[in-house]
Amino acid sequence: MARLAAEHGRSRTSAAIERLAAGRDRPSWRVNVVGEPGVGKSTLVSRVLGREGLSGVELLEAPWQPGGAPLAAVTDTDGVLLAVPATGVWGAGHSRLLEDAVAAHTTSLAVVVTMLDRLTSAERGRVLTYISARVGRIAVLSGPGAAPDDPATAAVRAFLLDSAPPQERAGLRARRIAARLADQCTAMATSAGETIADARRVHSGQSIDRRSSRARTWELLRVQLSDRQLALIGRIGEHLRADRAAVLSRLTADLARVGDERTWWDTHLPNRLRAELMDQAMRAEHHILTGITTDADWLAGQLSDPSPWRPPHTLILRVDPPPTPDTLAKVTTPTEDIAIPLPTRPSGLPRAVEDTTATLINQIWRLLASAYEPLFTHLAERQAHWESEEPPTPTPTTDWHTLAKSATALAGTINAALRNPF
Numbered sequence: 245m246a247r248l249a250a251e252h253g254r255s256r257t258s259a260a261i262e263r264l265a266a267g268r269d270r271p272s273w274r275v276n277v278v279g280e281p282g283v284g285k286s287t288l289v290s291r292v293l294g295r296e297g298l299s300g301v302e303l304l305e306a307p308w309q310p311g312g313a314p315l316a317a318v319t320d321t322d323g324v325l326l327a328v329p330a331t332g333v334w335g336a337g338h339s340r341l342l343e344d345a346v347a348a349h350t351t352s353l354a355v356v357v358t359m360l361d362r363l364t365s366a367e368r369g370r371v372l373t374y375i376s377a378r379v380g381r382i383a384v385l386s387g388p389g390a391a392p393d394d395p396a397t398a399a400v401r402a403f404l405l406d407s408a409p410p411q412e413r414a415g416l417r418a419r420r421i422a423a424r425l426a427d428q429c430t431a432m433a434t435s436a437g438e439t440i441a442d443a444r445r446v447h448s449g450q451s452i453d454r455r456s457s458r459a460r461t462w463e464l465l466r467v468q469l470s471d472r473q474l475a476l477i478g479r480i481g482e483h484l485r486a487d488r489a490a491v492l493s494r495l496t497a498d499l500a501r502v503g504d505e506r507t508w509w510d511t512h513l514p515n516r517l518r519a520e521l522m523d524q525a526m527r528a529e530h531h532i533l534t535g536i537t538t539d540a541d542w543l544a545g546q547l548s549d550p551s552p553w554r555p556p557h558t559l560i561l562r563v564d565p566p567p568t569p570d571t572l573a574k575v576t577t578p579t580e581d582i583a584i585p586l587p588t589r590p591s592g593l594p595r596a597v598e599d600t601t602a603t604l605i606n607q608i609w610r611l612l613a614s615a616y617e618p619l620f621t622h623l624a625e626r627q628a629h630w631e632s633e634e635p636p637t638p639t640p641t642t643d644w645h646t647l648a649k650s651a652t653a654l655a656g657t658i659n660a661a662l663r664n665p666f
Contacts, residue, residue, distance in 0.1 A: 247448040276317040279327030284358035291388035293379045310337025318657035323352025349423040358387035419613045429655035436648035438561035462627045491520045509589045518573045521563040528608045529561045553622035575607045
């Protein structure tokens with residue numbers, strides 16, 4: 245498990261597991277006396293061990309400062325005696341140290357109140373009661389006195405022997421190490437799961453942002469293409485209005501020069517109007533093809549399109565001879581043929597020019613709208629193709645799924661074993 249943690253960048257976890265493994269075969273039952281400087285740790289160690297020592301128990305001093313990081317002396321040992329002076333103040337740091345020891349499944353854990361000989365009997369009782377209320381089920385012991393047969397010394401020695409009888413120490417240590425290892429595995433699995441969840445949230449957020457951004461891009465392209473179509477309509481409209489004004493000007497000049505207006509209206513005017521309409525149709529077709537080709541090239545550049553839509557080389561917009569004697573001409577488009585009626589003299593020349601050109605202009609607008617439909621369809625198809633593609637999932641640099649599964653499985657195995665006695 246240490247190797248798996250190291251491979252996934254969990255160096256602290258790997259080091260903690262290695263320390264657990266190193267302490268597994270320790271010959272003695274190690275108990276660390278933890279406390280602030282000057283609280284009587286050395287005195288406590290010497291009085292508990294005495295001259296003969298304590299069978300199989302190694303009692304060591306471990307300096308500590310409240311507010312510091314969890315000590316290895318608390319988390320990587322068989323037992324902890326927290327030395328607290330009777331004349332001092334119980335603080336949050338003392339509570340956190342005991343919480344760390346409990347979380348580390350420390351077997352022999354107790355609070356030893358030192359310097360009680362400086363207090364009166366009543367004060368000693370109040371101090372012991374106060375500290376007992378703060379630590380819950382953890383044992384609270386009086387610090388040994390100077391006399392060799394001091395009952396407090398015997399009580400501390402008895403606690404160390406009873407909390408870990410010599411014949412049970414190997415099993416107790418194995419259970420502690422196994423429980424610590426299960427905790428480390430659970431922590432790694434949780435961390436890996438959080439990393440996976442974070443990666444999914446980030447990827448999902450990026451995907452949503454990417455899709456939202458692209459959706460706005462598609463909509464913007466549609467708007468821009470519509471604007472370009474409207475701009476082309478505006479340009480062609482200007483040309484048509486200018487053409488109509490020029491036609492009216494030329495015909496008015498012709499009418500002013502003729503002597504027989506009836507003959508001019510009946511024979512000359514229809515031929516002139518038909519020729520003018522043919523010229524307008526050809527010019528309009530040229531403008532439409534030029535404009536839509538330009539816009540198709542623009543759209544292909546916006547899409548970086550490998551297979552852009554191309555407009556046809558020609559459009560069907562013609563002014564043909566009249567199908568019947570009572571018509572001026574026939575406007576032919578891809579969808580329909582429209583007859584233009586002959587102008588009538590009572591309507592006047594301006595009205596005659598306006599009425600005959602209006603039919604052609606209406607067909608030009610319809611042709612212009614239908615000419616852009618394939619371009620809008622192509623844009624919609626490109627968007628649908630993009631939406632059907634899954635965005636690429638980034639390849640993780642670390643296989644967090646493997647770590648989470650392995651750590652969870654090992655933690656489950658250990659916890660199942662811990663439910664049974666050794």
